[in-house]
Amino acid sequence: MQLNYFLMKLSKQLLSAYLIILITVFASCSTNRFTLKEKRIIKKSGTNNIMQIMLVSNQTDSITLYKKSRNIKADSSNRHLTTLVQKMYVTVRDTNNPGVGIAAPQIGINKRIIWVQRFDKQEKPFEAYFNTQIVYYSKTKSEGREGCLSIPGYRGFVSRSDTIIVNYDLLNQTNLTDTINGFTSIIFQHEIDHLEGILYTDRIKDKSKITKRIKKN
Incomplete structure (x- = not known):
């Protein structure tokens, strides 16, 4: 028994x-996989492979923008991933709507992928990062003006750490840890916020600091 x-x-x-x-x-x-919906988005693109930017003013888009993104295996043999990365680059470099960084949620893909312009490097290159996490924030902070491709026409002052330490994967599956300072650290923090479902406007308590951008003729 x-x-x-x-x-x-x-x-x-x-x-x-x-x-x-x-x-x-x-x-x-x-x-580590793309959903069927995400694959359709990757295959679809407009002129010159420029992808449609999700806008917070659009109710459906805002659901994606406020959703936390998941990790994706960095793998250069994944054709959906390599296609997405290339199209994200073309999108952030669009001369009609240029940016200094872009995150996958901004084009409808909730995966932890970002492009950042490295102003801290000599050639100021754009570089792609996967599964990026901030493992250290400096206590010293500065307030700077930010904008966002997903919130066109507006700018706002945001307080960010001056120095951060980030851990990320590269497409060749290398895992690195990097110390980032200055303006480039601001870009990283802004784009990683997107991966967490956070927009820069969410970090501004005084909404009067969000102003319309005045276009110069």
């Missing part, structure tokens, strides 16, 4: 452990 009880209890424990493993594996796989 005791032996049967022990075997039954052991079987339940093994079943529970097996289910946990299955759930973990499934969650890992689903995190």
